[in-house]
Amino acid sequence: MITIHGMQDSGNCYKPRLLMALLGKPFHHVEVDSLDGSTRRPAFLALNPIAKVPVLELEDGRTLPESNAILAYLGEGSAFVPADPFERATMLSWMFFEQYSHEPNVAVRHSLLVYPSRKAQATPERLAETLDGGNKALAVMETALTRSNWLVGDAPTLADIALYAYTHVADQGGFDLAAYPGIRAWLSRIEALPGYQPMTWLPGT
Known part of the structure; x- marks a missing residue:
């Protein structure tokens, strides 16, 4: 199952959660507080060197930062991406x-x-x-x-x-x-x- 690392009250982190809810797809959420230094710890920097949330972590370990890039990946093939x-x-x-x-x-x-x-x-x-x-x-x-x-x-x-x-x-x-x-x-x-x-x-x- 995919994992979304993010901050609950961040709008950028909300975007992929909302899309997954609308698509009815399961995922794990890992809370990361970008205001308390958590994103600058070695474990998180290994996921995203620019020290920002959200980060999408795939089952195979690949990671993808940037909220709108994550939307594009998760929305691929869905009704939320126009065919035209x-x-x-x-x-x-x-x-x-x-x-x-x-x-x-x-x-x-x-x-x-x-x-x-x-x-x-x-x-x-x-x-x-x-x-x-x-x-x-x-x-x-x-x-x-x-x-x-x-x-x-x-x-x-x-x-x-x-x-x-x-x-x-x-x-x-x-x-x-x-x-x-x-x-x-x-x-x-x-x-x-x-x-x-x-x-x-x-x-x-």
Whole structure:
């Protein structure tokens, strides 16, 4: 059985857990706290030299880091990956958007405000910068989701899972989701998918 090494309350670590829940596939979870130095211990560095979670560990011992790369591997051949080449590339473009435009603002601001260990980094300038950048990213999503139920095509894809992870807790980072009715309706559609589990869920619970 595969193992996902990750931090329960991390959105990036939630992505592969959510996909596995939606696919109805079993896996082991190993809790690794990225805030207490656990990712810099030799045992973890042997899994991922860049000292970040999540990490996927296959039955044969091979490992794969980076949340969206893990989604691509786990989602291969599933309904969450479009068969049409253009739609599949569009899905990837949203996943790149998540890592380069959304996560550095929405997720980072969430982290600065939620984790006490990040308090020193939560300067007024940093909070203002991430609030502005996050709202710009959310506005891009809002435009797309007022035109369609999903980010790509007529069904949920890996792009929706990737962007759901931190968007659904954006309010904890000070973002007003009331300003984004298209996003709020989209969040509800994802939460209504068969097999959906919240971020607090771990296999066996």
